[in-house]
């Protein structure tokens with residue numbers, strides 16, 4: 001197999017024999033992982049995909065029919081800035097790191113491995129969804145997300161192979177060995193071990209969990225470790241489409257539910273094979289809360305260390321802030337202590353996870369506003385909402401305590417009593433699954449979702465996005 005044919009890159013792979021041989025060894029393992037754990041059942045089909053062939057605005061979005069195993073996984077970094085500087089932290093203003101600084105080696109490897117692990121994990125979670133697609137348009141979007149997550153894995157593996165030597169290669173192998181949801185070798189972060197086995201889960205996942213990716217990647221896109229910054233900048237261009245799939249997907253489900261509510265003159269649209277709003281709300285509660293965990297603890301010495309080292313900044317660090325040292329100031333948080341909520345003053349650098357999480361919540365709220373607009377347009381008075389950020393948390397200050405949807409501290413017993421009103425029950429999940437019948441005729445769509453407002457890249461909705 002000729003590596004240059006398979007791996008598009010702008011990192012001079014052909015001139016770096018050591019890196020080339022490391023990637024050559026990893027490639028067959030990646031392909032066999034893709035074969036075993038990638039989208040089930042459609043590997044031989046032609047899918048109308050966009051492929052990154054260059055980072056320029058023209059080159060990176062090349063559309064054509066491709067069989068997924070032949071997708072050209074690429075390694076693309078945004079072009080280097082001539083004299084990039086460390087943009088924040090204790091080394092603010094010094095030249096950006098072109099190699100891994102010895103004292104930050106473990107921290108950096110941990111950041112890259114944690115990000116890298118999410119990429120194959122989501123492909124594994126979404127593996128069976130093709131069999132129940134609501135339309136060819138949606139099927140194609142699923143596969144687009146899947147191949148790009150595969151490419152994101154390549155991006156992180158390039159950094160591990162290129163900059164971390166032996167232990168980097170071991171970590172790259174381990175990225176192909178862990179499995180989403182496998183109790184013996186789970187993926188690192190819990191959101192990536194949750195089942196994503198119906199399309200409502202998929203849309204909520206791409207809305208909320210891929211959006212966490214946007215904020216993590218944005219914070220890393222300004223990293224003082226330049227190869228990481230340049231890699232993440234390019235990944236962000238692809239991430240936008242994943243969030244689009246989730247946001248518009250949920251919007252279309254909500255709109256359809258609104259239409260069916262009107263038609264049936266009732267809240268329960270089950271008779272008409274729709275997804276009731278209260279089930280949609282529970283899926284929102286579930287994925288939003290798991291995605292909030294991905295930002296890490298509210299009070300975090302890691303966040304302080306990463307910032308001090310110039311490795312991970314805030315969202316839009318350069319545009320939004322003037323003080324890039326952040327040793328002054330603090331954030332007041334509400335924490336649970338002895339059965340009640342109390343205020344705690346947290347030094348700014350230790351509060352950076354919470355600050356990034358706050359940016360994310362604001363962004364999610366915009367999605368909710370769009371979905372509620374769809375309800376209003378259908379003449380429905382009900383509204384969807386985001387639970388308060390303390391609800392249903394498994395990481396950080398609020399893990400181990402119980403809160404209601406408004407963030408009020410409650411007892412474990414109270415939570416258990418009301419849990420089935422707040423989070424998807426087995427029955428809810430079974431009901432949603434019962435609606436998931438594949439619709440694969442060109443231009444047709446499942447009953448529980450509205451068609452999209454437009455097709456992909458100027459093509460109509462009635463286009464053969466996947467040749468079956």
Ligand SMILES: [Fe+2]
Nearest residue numbers: 119149152213
């Ligand atoms: Fe990704």
Ligand SMILES: [Fe+2]
Nearest residue numbers: 210213239242
């Ligand atoms: Fe993504």
